[in-house]
Amino acid sequence: MYKISNLRFKYPKNKEDTIKDISFEIKDGEIFGLLGPSGVGKSTTQKLLIKLLSGYSGEILYQGKDLNSYGNNYFEEVGVGFEMPVHFSKLTAEENLNFFKKLYSSTANIDELLKRVGLYDHRNKKIAQYSKGMKIRLNFVRAMLNNPKVLFLDEPTNGLDPKNARIIKEIIKEFKEQGGTVLLTTHLMNDVDELCDRVAFMAEGKIAEISTPKDLKLKYGFREVDVEYREEDRTVKSTFSLDNLGDNKEFINIIKEKEIITIHSKENTLDDIFIKVTGVTKDE
Numbered sequence: 635m636y637k638i639s640n641l642r643f644k645y646p647k648n649k650e651d652t653i654k655d656i657s658f659e660i661k662d663g664e665i666f667g668l669l670g671p672s673g674v675g676k677s678t679t680q681k682l683l684i685k686l687l688s689g690y691s692g693e694i695l696y697q698g699k700d701l702n703s704y705g706n707n708y709f710e711e712v713g714v715g716f717e718m719p720v721h722f723s724k725l726t727a728e729e730n731l732n733f734f735k736k737l738y739s740s741t742a743n744i745d746e747l748l749k750r751v752g753l754y755d756h757r758n759k760k761i762a763q764y765s766k767g768m769k770i771r772l773n774f775v776r777a778m779l780n781n782p783k784v785l786f787l788d789e790p791t792n793g794l795d796p797k798n799a800r801i802i803k804e805i806i807k808e809f810k811e812q813g814g815t816v817l818l819t820t821h822l823m824n825d826v827d828e829l830c831d832r833v834a835f836m837a838e839g840k841i842a843e844i845s846t847p848k849d850l851k852l853k854y855g856f857r858e859v860d861v862e863y864r865e866e867d868r869t870v871k872s873t874f875s876l877d878n879l880g881d882n883k884e885f886i887n888i889i890k891e892k893e894i895i896t897i898h899s900k901e902n903t904l905d906d907i908f909i910k911v912t913g914v915t916k917d918e
């Protein structure tokens with residue numbers, strides 16, 4: 635769907651490139667996660683792919699053709715849900731959607747989308763009366779408004795309660811099942827695990843790692859087991875590698891001789907991998 639080669643970009647007022655020679659592909663029908671700490675250039679990359687920023691070097695191909703060769707028809711094919719919802723606060727949700735609908739030649743069934751995200755009964759309320767979560771859900775509906783082929787989503791579930799986050803994730807999965815392609819940025823690694831087919835970790839304007847969540851866990855993973863047991867009046871905790879565990883005399887001895895309190899296997903989470911690959915914690 636997209637082939638990005640040697641992409642570089644510098645904001646006119648900055649001295650340094652924000653995007654420093656990145657190359658990657660987004661395949662047709664996949665959910666691709668663009669991850670990394672704050673300020674590494676995820677949104678900038680999205681904006682370049684959406685044609686909201688120009689003046690890059692390198693090449694972006696969309697459906698095999700240079701992105702620069704597309705005119706306004708490109709915007710018929712992409713849906714954009716950025717993190718900060720922008721709506722007309724004096725208009726109702728329905729009026730907002732009807733306004734944006736006029737920008738497109740083909741549009742989705744708005745009532746159906748509003749029902750899915752639980753806003754249908756609130757469609758005649760002014761946005762000024764909407765809660766933060768309602769605005770986020772409306773923003774998502776807006777991204778889906780033009781029946782896009784590609785969805786660009788920036789933190790789509792951030793700020794939603796678990797029930798509404800689940801609804802949005804289900805719609806994203808359905809979108810993919812129906813052939814849609816998604817570029818997602820999020821700091822929520824559980825969402826990544828659940829949604830993404832492949833992920834790229836960005837660090838300092840470059841791509842540090844690109845793979846499937848499963849392969850990343852295998853590559854960076856450790857396989858260990860924690861055993862807590864009673865020894866005299868104390869609780870003792872020992873950690874053993876899962877490899878050749880059956881031959882580990884110390885482990886076998888504990889299992890045979892001691893009163894076991896807990897026993898848990900451990901694996902690297904995407905959160906751990908995030909820190910290893912990018913060198914920073916997500917909150918830095």
Ligand SMILES: Nc1ncnc2c1ncn2[C@@H]1O[C@H](COP(=O)(O)OP(=O)(O)OP(=O)(O)O)[C@@H](O)[C@H]1O
Nearest residue numbers: 645647648652670671672673674675676677678679
């Ligand atoms: N309009 C702009 N002009 C100049 N510099 C900018 C502009 N927009 C972003 N930047 C800078 O470019 C860098 C990358 O920003 P970007 O928004 O792409 O990061 P990000 O990875 O999406 O971060 P976050 O996770 O916080 O959204 C940052 O250093 C930011 O300050």
